[in-house]
Amino acid sequence: MVNPLAALAPLQAEPLLSMSLSILLFLAGAGLIVGEALAPGTHFFVLGVALLTAGLVGLFIPASLGIFAPLILTVVVLATTAATLWGYRKLDFAGQGRGQTLSSDSLRGQFGTVTERVTRSDGEVKLEDGGFNPYYQARSDGDPIEEGAEVMVIDPGGGNVLTVESVETGTDSIDRELARERSKSDANSDAETERESERA
Structure with missing residues (x-):
């Protein structure tokens, strides 16, 4: 006799496994940016922007690239993280320096x-x-x-x-x-x- 719960188990795990890496990166980045909005201080924003950008780029990378797709996503994550961090430090959005003179x-x-x-x-x-x-x-x-x-x-x-x-x-x-x-x-x-x- 077939156990009905055993038949349902693959169906429950399937949505998580079928979700592509790009969508996971996009959702993780969006979650970190929302976390930054709730607790400001540039703790999550830099990585959130990098993951969000990598997820968006990944959605447009053709599956025919095979093993090169994750490599491209890795480069995008690193480059976006570096650019966002540089921008934060250069423009001082975090307010760690004196963003502007008082008078x-x-x-x-x-x-x-x-x-x-x-x-x-x-x-x-x-x-x-x-x-x-x-x-x-x-x-x-x-x-x-x-x-x-x-x-x-x-x-x-x-x-x-x-x-x-x-x-x-x-x-x-x-x-x-x-x-x-x-x-x-x-x-x-x-x-x-x-x-x-x-x-x-």
């Missing part, structure tokens, strides 16, 4: 490097902590500052055009911090003086 005053006392020679009328600098786009137009208060030189922002100028001065090469991190604090305290005292003069 133009937050630029005062920051250090950077000259990317285009800075004169009284032209130039560009890249700030160490300059927000989403760290490149700013800059002007020199004195002599021209050559490309590659280290500078400090002495006047943020509303954030559009910074006034910078060259930093001596003999300074270290302690000197930088002291200079930054001096610059901020000078700005605060200037603001206090302006407020007092407005009251008088």
Whole structure:
């Protein structure tokens, strides 16, 4: 006598086995992206995007490729993971750096490097902590500052055009911090003086 449960067992396992690798990758990626939406922090997003992309690519790969199909999917997963991770770090979507500056005053006392020679009328600098786009137009208060030189922002100028001065090469991190604090305290005292003069 044939056991009816034994006859049903292959039918129950068949949907899982018949599901292709591409669909499994797609569903796993979609699940990870949904998990990222529920618990943000870029823990699942990078791998989720990679698996989702590999699943989509796999749906369009012809079965006639045989053993090469999994190899192509592996390359797609690795390339997409690397590209997504690079994009996350480069654009700082995770917010681990300072995604943007808080105000133009937050630029005062920051250090950077000259990317285009800075004169009284032209130039560009890249700030160490300059927000989403760290490149700013800059002007020199004195002599021209050559490309590659280290500078400090002495006047943020509303954030559009910074006034910078060259930093001596003999300074270290302690000197930088002291200079930054001096610059901020000078700005605060200037603001206090302006407020007092407005009251008088």
